[in-house]
Amino acid sequence: MKKIIIGLGSCGIAAGGLKVKETLQHLADDANLGITVGETGCMGMCYAEPMVEVVDDGGQSTIYGGVDEARAAEIFNHHVIGGTPLTEAAADADFLARQVRIVLERCGAIDPESIDDALGMDAYVGLEKALKTMTPQAVIDEVTASGIKGRGGAGFPTGLKWKFAAGYEAEQKYIICNADEGDPGAFMDRSILEGDPHSVIEGLIIGGYAIGATKGYIYARAEYPIAIRRLKIAIEQAEARGFLGENIFGSGFDFRLTIKEGAGAFVCGEETALIESIEGSRGMPRIRPPFPAERGLFDKPSNINNVETLANIGWIIRKGADAFAALGTDESNGTKVFALAGKVNRGGLVEIPIGMTIREVVDDIGGGTKGGKALKAVQMGGPSGGCIPAELMDTVIDYKPLAETGAIMGSGGMIVMDEDNCMVDIARYFLQFTQSESCGKCTFCKIGTKRMLETLERITQGEGADGDVEKLEKLADQIKTNALCGLGQTAPNPVLTTIQYFRDEYDAHIRDKKCPTKQCKALIRFDILPDKCVGCTICAKKCPVHAISGKVKELHVIDHDTCTKCGICKDVCKFDAVVVE
Amino acid sequence: MCNNCAETSKYWDAFEEILADYTGDRSQLIPLLQKLQDVYGYLPKDVIARLSERTGIFVSQIMGVATFYAQFRLEPVGKHVVKICFGTACHVIGAENIADAICRELGIELGGTTEDRLFTVESVACIGCCSLAPVITIGEETHGRLTPDTARAAIRAFRERAVTA
Numbered sequence: 001m002k003k004i005i006i007g008l009g010s011c012g013i014a015a016g017g018l019k020v021k022e023t024l025q026h027l028a029d030d031a032n033l034g035i036t037v038g039e040t041g042c043m044g045m046c047y048a049e050p051m052v053e054v055v056d057d058g059g060q061s062t063i064y065g066g067v068d069e070a071r072a073a074e075i076f077n078h079h080v081i082g083g084t085p086l087t088e089a090a091a092d093a094d095f096l097a098r099q100v101r102i103v104l105e106r107c108g109a110i111d112p113e114s115i116d117d118a119l120g121m122d123a124y125v126g127l128e129k130a131l132k133t134m135t136p137q138a139v140i141d142e143v144t145a146s147g148i149k150g151r152g153g154a155g156f157p158t159g160l161k162w163k164f165a166a167g168y169e170a171e172q173k174y175i176i177c178n179a180d181e182g183d184p185g186a187f188m189d190r191s192i193l194e195g196d197p198h199s200v201i202e203g204l205i206i207g208g209y210a211i212g213a214t215k216g217y218i219y220a221r222a223e224y225p226i227a228i229r230r231l232k233i234a235i236e237q238a239e240a241r242g243f244l245g246e247n248i249f250g251s252g253f254d255f256r257l258t259i260k261e262g263a264g265a266f267v268c269g270e271e272t273a274l275i276e277s278i279e280g281s282r283g284m285p286r287i288r289p290p291f292p293a294e295r296g297l298f299d300k301p302s303n304i305n306n307v308e309t310l311a312n313i314g315w316i317i318r319k320g321a322d323a324f325a326a327l328g329t330d331e332s333n334g335t336k337v338f339a340l341a342g343k344v345n346r347g348g349l350v351e352i353p354i355g356m357t358i359r360e361v362v363d364d365i366g367g368g369t370k371g372g373k374a375l376k377a378v379q380m381g382g383p384s385g386g387c388i389p390a391e392l393m394d395t396v397i398d399y400k401p402l403a404e405t406g407a408i409m410g411s412g413g414m415i416v417m418d419e420d421n422c423m424v425d426i427a428r429y430f431l432q433f434t435q436s437e438s439c440g441k442c443t444f445c446k447i448g449t450k451r452m453l454e455t456l457e458r459i460t461q462g463e464g465a466d467g468d469v470e471k472l473e474k475l476a477d478q479i480k481t482n483a484l485c486g487l488g489q490t491a492p493n494p495v496l497t498t499i500q501y502f503r504d505e506y507d508a509h510i511r512d513k514k515c516p517t518k519q520c521k522a523l524i525r526f527d528i529l530p531d532k533c534v535g536c537t538i539c540a541k542k543c544p545v546h547a548i549s550g551k552v553k554e555l556h557v558i559d560h561d562t563c564t565k566c567g568i569c570k571d572v573c574k575f576d577a578v579v580v581e
Numbered sequence: 582m583c584n585n586c587a588e589t590s591k592y593w594d595a596f597e598e599i600l601a602d603y604t605g606d607r608s609q610l611i612p613l614l615q616k617l618q619d620v621y622g623y624l625p626k627d628v629i630a631r632l633s634e635r636t637g638i639f640v641s642q643i644m645g646v647a648t649f650y651a652q653f654r655l656e657p658v659g660k661h662v663v664k665i666c667f668g669t670a671c672h673v674i675g676a677e678n679i680a681d682a683i684c685r686e687l688g689i690e691l692g693g694t695t696e697d698r699l700f701t702v703e704s705v706a707c708i709g710c711c712s713l714a715p716v717i718t719i720g721e722e723t724h725g726r727l728t729p730d731t732a733r734a735a736i737r738a739f740r741e742r743a744v745t746a
Contacts, residue, residue: 014710014723046712185669187709222615222652223708263611264651266706280610282649298608341670341711348712379669415669415711429672433706439649544685544729566678568729 002035002080003055004028007108009042009194010187010226011348015049016068023069024052027076035080041195041230043108045095046341046348054079095346098364100327102335103311104351107195112230115237118198124243126317130206131251134317139210140166143313145321147333152178152269152306153384153411154486155332155399164293165211165303173213174302177204177310178274179220179227182266183382184433186413188337189307191349193220193227196311197234201257203310205243206317208255211303216257219274222264231259266383266437270485271304272296273439284439285485306411308337328354332398342379342415343370350414352397359393362416373418377501381410383430383437384490386497387423406497408490422519423502424509428456430494434487445488448479452495461522464510469499518580521565525581528569530555532577539569539578595620596628600635610638610646614653623654651706659694659701661720661743663687663736668707670714679715680704682729686736699743700736 006012006021021039028035043051048065052075055061062085064075079085101107110117118124130139144159165173177200181189193200204216220228235257238244246254265283267273272286275297296302312334316324325333332354338361341347345367352361358378362368369375377387386407388395395401399409417426435449452475455468476492483489499506508514515523528539528548535553540546547563550556558569570578599616603609613632618624624647633640647653665680680691683702687695694701710716713725717732724735 010708010723011710011713011725014713014716014725046710049713181709182706184667184672184707185711186707187711190709223705261612261615262650263615263653265649277611278608280608280646282645339711341714342673347670382669413669415673417673421673426673429669437706542730544682564681566681566729568678 002033002057004035004037004076004080005053005055005111006037006039007041007043007049007051007053008039009191010224011042011046012049012051013226017050019069020050020052020067020072023072024076027073028080031081033081038111039113040110041107041112042191042349044099044104044191044349044351045346047346048348054085056083094367095348095365098356098360099351100335100353101351102315102324102327103192103199103308103337104195104349105315106199107191107349110196112195112197113233115198115234115241118196122318123196123198123314124202124238126314127202127205127243128249130209130317131249131253136166136210136212139206139317142321143210143316146316146324147321147328148309148312148316148324149332149399150306151308151312151336151411153381153408155409158305158309161293161303161305162207162210164291165213165301168294168301170301172215172298172300173211174297174300175204175208175211175213175216176274176278176297176302176304177216177218177307178269178271178304179218179224179307180262180269180274181221181224181307181411182269182437183384183411183413185339185341185379185382185415186411187339188349188412190221190224190227191339192307192311192337193224194230197227197231198238199311199314200231200307201234201238201244203305203313204257205248205255206313207303207305207310209253211301213301213303214254214256216255217260217278217297218257219260219262219268219278222261228259228261235259265439266433267439267485267487270487273485274304275302282439284441285487287484308412329396329398331400336397336409336412338412338414340366340414340416343373343375343418343421344368344416345370354398356397357394358388358397358414361397361414362393366416369416369418371418373420375416376419376421377417377423379407379415379417379426379494380413381408381490381493382413383434384408384486384493385410385413386493387417387426387501388497389501406493406500408493420517420519422460422515422517423498423505424456424460424515425519427495427498428453428460431456431491434491438487438491442482442484442488444479444482445484445491448475448483449488449491451475452479452492456495459506459509460515460520462509462513462520464506466510468510469503469506473499524565525560526558526563526565526567526569527579527581528556528558529577529579532575534575534577536574538572538574542568542572544568593631596631600632603636605636607638610636610643611650614643614647618653623657657694657698659698661700661739662718663700663702664705664708664718665691665702666708666710666714666716666718667704668709668711668714668716670711671707671716674714676715678729679717679727679732682732683717683736686733699740 025037052067149155268283273283277283292302338350435453540548547559716725
């Protein structure tokens with residue numbers, strides 16, 4: 001029996017996947033041949049959304065990318081009914097060729113709302129093995145032996161974290177999944193939760209068993225409604241099958257799981273702020289020690305792990321620590337999921353063994369920069385990370401080598417920037433983000449980031465002064481040393497790395513009052529070249545603020561007082577008559 | 582007058598329904614505020630005052646929480662909220678021009694509400710559809726790979742549908 005599967009992660013839905021599904025459902029119903037139309041989560045190839053997979057009677061699978069309603073009908077008639085797969089525009093094999101899928105093994109392969117699909121691909125096998133054949137200590141030993149480190153960014157060994165939490169005696173302990181994915185430019189956790197929520201639930205139950213916690217929380221970002229809906233469905237299904245609740249697998253171990261929806265605060269990704277938020281307060285970090293392992297949620301021993309970390313656990317227990325340790329480098333084992341986006345041809349969700357180089361990810365998997373432009377930098381680690389310049393593209397993706405560049409492994413955001421991106425503007429952008437998300441508890445973060453932002457704003461507006469860069473460096477050093485939590489301690493990183501690698505751009509802004517990439521609006525001006533303008537009027541028609549005047553076949557002129565420097569005139573001019581200086 | 586009574590009681594019915602689940606546990610505060618905002622569209626002063634009476638949590642504490650989190654609103658919003666993503670990918674591909682085009686189309690500033698109360702425009706840190714940048718959401722709909730032109734067209738089409746519906 002033929003099957004048609006549509007990728008309906010957030011990206012698929014955003015690209016119009018629901019309409020494609022509707023079209024195919026209609027066609028399948030009309031054909032009345034028992035063809036099933038189903039859905040799955042993120043297949044990872046966000047650049048090719050909406051995506052449709054056709055599985056033939058023999059199990060042969062063909063994946064189509066960039067499918068609209070017309071294309072869906074064509075696929076249905078030719079391939080599903082006619083039996084001949086369309087050759088062109090099938091999704092790119094290069095994107096997947098170098099990936100290794102542990103965390104994402106079921107993402108895009110199962111219907112995330114069907115526990116039977118998940119069970120068909122070994123979900124909860126690790127849980128059963130842990131509860132039936134291993135002591136809690138043996139589980140901790142296995143996770144420790146696997147060498148897995150926290151995938152939220154900091155890279156603390158998970159086994160050690162569990163050992164600490166297990167070491168405290170208490171009537172009640174908690175295990176918490178940090179699904180408050182707040183880095184702008186990161187969507188790994190969302191895709192995992194949308195594509196395979198059971199992997200995270202399984203990891204939490206195993207973790208709870210290991211540390212002696214009978215209650216778990218998933219703290220999820222409210223901005224991820226689809227992820228939350230699918231998690232709720234998955235929890236209900238797991239309860240119905242007895243994977244959650246009392247006496248799981250007859251082991252005598254009880255475990256309950258609750259979803260807490262965040263309310264929009266980046267700082268809640270910090271462990272102790274997250275705990276404050278679950279308790280119903282403002283999400284402001286606590287002073288440590290005591291660490292959550294000793295006194296966390298409701299003052300009880302608690303353990304907090306990131307979504308991706310937990311999604312690895314079932315696999316590690318099922319396949320064994322050695323299988324996991326076989327992947328990666330001498331220093332770090334396993335895989336890491338990245339959200340590849342920005343000026344890259346094939347953006348999407350990428351899972352690679354730790355140890356590949358940045359260049360391999362951007363070129364081999366991502367297909368290089370868009371439009372053949374020169375690559376300038378890759379931003380890793382979001383607001384806590386840094387911009388790694390083109391000359392360091394052979395840096396190995398591992399915790400230590402990345403930290404040596406001034407960036408961090410981070411949670412997995414990987415944004416490609418090309419020659420058109422202004423690095424001073426990027427620094428300003430990230431600082432504006434962290435500054436507005438600073439909770440205000442400690443002075444260095446609250447006021448320090450504010451002063452840094454003001455300086456960067458002045459520089460991008462052409463009002464920078466000699467010595468500004470040195471002031472930024474000094475403030476950055478003080479904030480890094482003295483801020484209370486990770487948000488403040490890492491906030492200066494995007495500024496420091498751009499100063500380190502792109503100092504000439506800062507100097508051009510400050511000394512020459514020029515933005516070399518012509519991005520900073522205060523420093524540029526658009527003009528129309530008299531010898532090239534043919535008076536086609538398209539720029540005047542497209543200008544959103546009517547700043548361009550001129551008659552047909554006559555020279556057009558830009559009124560600089562009205563112009564907002566959006567650049568649309570330059571984009572639409574077919575005669576290269578619009579220049580920016 | 583009776584009509585007013587009926588309306589007043591209807592106004593508080595939803596409140597009572599939501600508070601019925603309250604067990605005196607302080608950690609329920611954020612979920613309570615979320616449910617109340619779902620019903621009222623924002624957190625009106627009288628609702629916060631009554632919430633304080635019923636839970637014993639001081640108004641100042643409730644306001645402390647309500648103002649800390651980006652999700653909570655203390656002013657009414659338009660019928661449909663337009664969210665413009667300012668995530669990193671959207672930023673490097675031109676979110677600012679999209680915001681500009683939409684604000685101009687609706688004749689309001691970022692954060693503002695149109696006179697007919699149909700749209701409120703907000704910026705968000707990241708929607709998480711980075712590969713489709715630049716991205717906006719209009720109500721429940723997500724629109725990706727936008728240009729200023731297609732963003733304007735999306736708003737116009739939505740308005741037409743909303744007005745005729």
